[in-house]
């Protein structure tokens with residue numbers, strides 16, 4: 001059975017279809033993601049680029065240089081309503097991130113990990129039972145980082161966190 005999810009922007013000009021389960025769905029608490037969404041964190045599903053098809057609605061692109069990797073992160077948004085549809089990455093040219101909030105049914109995907117929790121905003125709850133990473137899932141040279149799994153939900157910047 002092939003999972004196909006559809007979604008689009010706020011004004012409806014940009015529509016997309018993503019085929020197959022995402023490679024991974026995560027919540028990113030890095031300061032870039034806070035800024036680009038204008039809110040507390042960014043929930044995104046990662047797909048092979050070939051798995052995502054768009055309608056004719058043209059996307060605008062903003063190129064941000066990561067202060068961690070020095071590589072470009074491309075932000076794709078609707079030129080009419082400004083909705084951030086997703087990201088592509090200079091570091092991972094075959095991958096496209098799709099904003100979970102743009103899915104018609106955001107619950108079709110499930111957040112499997114939280115990353116960059118060290119910059120999570122005060123009052124944001126980190127759930128129990130999912131992998132939480134202080135920074136990225138891997139170092140810049142590709143070494144996997146060790147996740148933390150909380151036994152109970154933890155409030156970011158609350159007691160016991162740093």
Ligand SMILES: [Zn+2]
Pocket residue numbers: 009010011012013014078079080081082083
């Ligand atoms: Zn739009």
Ligand SMILES: [Zn+2]
Pocket residue numbers: 028029030031032033034042116
């Ligand atoms: Zn991020």
